Amino acid sequence: MKAFFALLHREFIEHRGAFFIAPLVLVVVVFALTVLAFSVDRLDTRFSGQLLTVVPTWVFEAGFAGLATAWILYLGFVLFFYCADGFAADKRNNAMLFWKSMPVSDFRILLSKLVASITILPGAVYVVAMVSILLMFGVAYVTTMLAGLGSGSLLGSIIGIYGQMSVVFLVVLVCALLWYLPYMALVGAMATAVGRWAIPVAILLPSLVSALEWVTLGGRHPFATATWAFLDYRSRLPVATDYIERVFDGAETLDSWVFMTSFLRSFDWLQVGIGAVFALVVLYIASEYRRRAAAN
Numbered sequence: 001m002k003a004f005f006a007l008l009h010r011e012f013i014e015h016r017g018a019f020f021i022a023p024l025v026l027v028v029v030v031f032a033l034t035v036l037a038f039s040v041d042r043l044d045t046r047f048s049g050q051l052l053t054v055v056p057t058w059v060f061e062a063g064f065a066g067l068a069t070a071w072i073l074y075l076g077f078v079l080f081f082y083c084a085d086g087f088a089a090d091k092r093n094n095a096m097l098f099w100k101s102m103p104v105s106d107f108r109i110l111l112s113k114l115v116a117s118i119t120i121l122p123g124a125v126y127v128v129a130m131v132s133i134l135l136m137f138g139v140a141y142v143t144t145m146l147a148g149l150g151s152g153s154l155l156g157s158i159i160g161i162y163g164q165m166s167v168v169f170l171v172v173l174v175c176a177l178l179w180y181l182p183y184m185a186l187v188g189a190m191a192t193a194v195g196r197w198a199i200p201v202a203i204l205l206p207s208l209v210s211a212l213e214w215v216t217l218g219g220r221h222p223f224a225t226a227t228w229a230f231l232d233y234r235s236r237l238p239v240a241t242d243y244i245e246r247v248f249d250g251a252e253t254l255d256s257w258v259f260m261t262s263f264l265r266s267f268d269w270l271q272v273g274i275g276a277v278f279a280l281v282v283l284y285i286a287s288e289y290r291r292r293a294a295a296n
Contacts, residue, residue: 003104007112012120015086018078019121023071023128031135060140060158061254064133064165071129072173075122076180082121083184084198086113087191087286107287110188114283117184118177126173130166137162164256171260176237178272183234185279189286193293206231234275238268 012019087110137158144154183202190198190205210227217225242262 004108004112007104007109008116008120011086011113011116012124014089015082015116015121016124018082020124020128023074023125024131027128027132027135030132031139034139060137060161061165063136063140064161064169067133067136068129068165068169068172071125071132072176075125075173076176078125079117079122079184080187080199082117083113083188084191084196086117087188088195088198105287106291107284110192110283110287110290114181114185114188114279117188118181122173122177126170129169133166134162161254164254167256168259171263172237172239175263175267179234179237179275181272182275182278182282185282189282192286192290234271238266239263 141155141158186205187198187202190202194201206227210223210225210231213225213227214221
């Protein structure tokens with residue numbers, strides 16, 4: 001177990017630039033530009049503060065949701081490139097023989113990379129995202145104070161929104177990672193054979209399967225098949241948005257417990273389980289290829 005945790009630590013050290021340092025630098029730059037914009041009067045502090053008090057709850061909830069969505073998109077983009085690069089890194093940097101000399105199987109090495117992609121690497125981005133949102137909330141509250149409209153009740157509301165939305169953000173992030181786990185495993189498995197070309201190959205493979213179904217079973221076109229319908233379903237996070245829409249419409253106040261209950265109840269856990277099994281199978285096949293390729 002210590003060896004496995006060491007492998008996870010290795011993944012973080014090797015890829016902390018994309019998952020921790022780069023997001024942190026981005027946050028610092030954006031925060032510095034925001035402060036500079038207010039300090040040189042590019043933004044009207046008083047007007048901004050008055051605007052935030054018109055619908056303060058909605059503004060902070062929408063602002064949190066917008067930044068959280070942006071960070072999830074960033075994480076998804078980086079994760080797939082990590083899978084395409086990280087799973088082939090040992091072969092590319094000639095470290096394969098070193099890891100062959102360790103008492104760790106190829107499957108455990110690849111499994112550590114996949115586990116890192118759904119734990120410590122997105123965890124680092126989540127921490128930086130929470131810091132960025134906290135800074136955004138701080139700037140927004142300071143503008144209301146400079147406009148003479150800050151109050152203890154508003155500050156309490158902001159803290160409550162930050163706490164509840166952070167829980168919502170975490171739940172959605174974890175579910176998204178589990179939902180897209182088979183895609184990440186497929187890209188990683190492909191990377192052991194084709195390296196950085198894993199992403200286009202992983203996209204091409206299901207398209208070929210759909211086209212093969214169309215040729216053999218018929219249909220209007222290659223993308224009107226049961227295979228493509230399933231892939232389309234598995235490519236969309238099954239999020240029930242009714243409650244969130246009512247919150248943003250002002251019909252209900254945000255309650256993270258209500259959201260989590262409705263969200264987790266409507267989530268397709270059967271598909272998550274099937275995806276996890278698929279991920280382990282393709283990872284095992286990739287580990288066997290890696291073991292035999294290195295032996296040759």
